Amino acid sequence: MLARRLGAIAPLGGDERRAVEQLPARIQVFEPQQDIVHDREILTRCAVLQEGWAFRYKLLDGGRRQILSFHVPGDAPDLQSLHLRPMDHGLATLTRATVAFVPHESLHDLARRFPALATALWRNTLIDGAIYRAWIATLGQRSAYGRLAHLLCELHRRLEAAGLVAGQTCTFPITQGELGNALGLSNVHVNRVLQELRAHDLISLQGRKLSILSWSRLAKAAEFDPAYLHLTAPPEPRIGAG
Amino acid sequence: MLARRLGAIAPLGGDERRAVEQLPARIQVFEPQQDIVHDREILTRCAVLQEGWAFRYKLLDGGRRQILSFHVPGDAPDLQSLHLRPMDHGLATLTRATVAFVPHESLHDLARRFPALATALWRNTLIDGAIYRAWIATLGQRSAYGRLAHLLCELHRRLEAAGLVAGQTCTFPITQGELGNALGLSNVHVNRVLQELRAHDLISLQGRKLSILSWSRLAKAAEFDPAYLHLTAPPEPRIGAG
DNA sequence: CGAATACTTGAGTGGGGTCAACGCAAGTGG
């Protein structure tokens, strides 16, 4: 799974792919809403999401929670722990999830032996940074409507890159309350804005299934430019649907 | 300047420090509000701020601008361009500024010869990411009052780490409009909240000079925890002033 | 089938936006 991700980030040679595939990994299954990594923890291994969704978050006074990012299979949501200690946020599962833990030591060794892999790992953390920048712009400048539209565009595109979109439909296990925690909105308002998006025939969202009904109009409402995701291989050329 | 920064991030040996100091650099002076790097540009060199302030930004429809980060002397605000192309945002000067441009090639060569420096560079980009996370939490969860307090805490702490604070006072060249662009607030509201902060005797801010009058109370209002800045060497143990 | 969780809807409120002046200081040119 990690090999697949890194291969998407930078072309991998046979030796390199093999080395990634042979990394020692401890597999562990987590229940929903369970911490994979705690805030302030000092890690000695990295998590690679095999199955299920996860999210990073920060807790503030008064029980408020800001979700910092969502993660889908293939992501390595605490890769920064290789060089940044301790954790400045928590990492938890959204759904039941399967996680592979790879020792830091093995990753450092890998980076030493294969400079191209070191680059791919670094680049992976830089893409996280690019996504953070997009979220800052979203939170600072967009209306609730634009925020939701933008997040839906981003997640759909990332799921597509991970091969998890069929047609224009994907699983979407994020509750409205969690969307609010990510977008700085109340669950009540998220609900109302989702209804607007549905009323405009931009999306359909029910029972953990999301469909983009009109990609072009949704992207326009979101002012969405996928360049920041730095996806090297766009899966298929997108026909202007809608 | 870069050697000083990297030295603060990871301990440098003599050879390493010398290698950094001998990097080829082209010095250039920029006027205020001038682009150092344009959005979408593909870079072949990195900028290192020697003197003056800069900021990263994204432009949105309707002339709205989100400032993504502020940068002070010693920062390398486009280091991510080493492995992420093209730029997904712009980089501009806030004040007149002196910038040293270092070719990517030289930095790649440096990273190849000195793994510790490769780590320090990577770590530098990871700290940028940590700061983005803090901003996301600020924009998503804090009131205007808390946002301003948090940003002032962060900048003061970073300036202190750069040796640019005397007493509790530092230069502060950011206009109220720019603060608004960074915090997702209007310049009018920034003005009102700054007056509140002054009325509470937390800060003094006039004529491009900022003083923290009560660090402890300001940090409390901001819910500020400096851990995310990952400053290895806190300058002096802070006496609980205020 | 009962309990918990998520979603939905309505009413009322407030934080922060917009618009519009005005003050003030630093240039700048005649």
Place this chain on the structure above:
DNA sequence: CCACTTGCGTTGACCCCACTCAAGTATTCG
């Protein structure tokens, strides 16, 4: 040296997006 300009800071009036509180309705799960 002074009239003019320009950019930033300040203040007031009004308004709306999104929050809170509260109740009620699906869904999901044990």
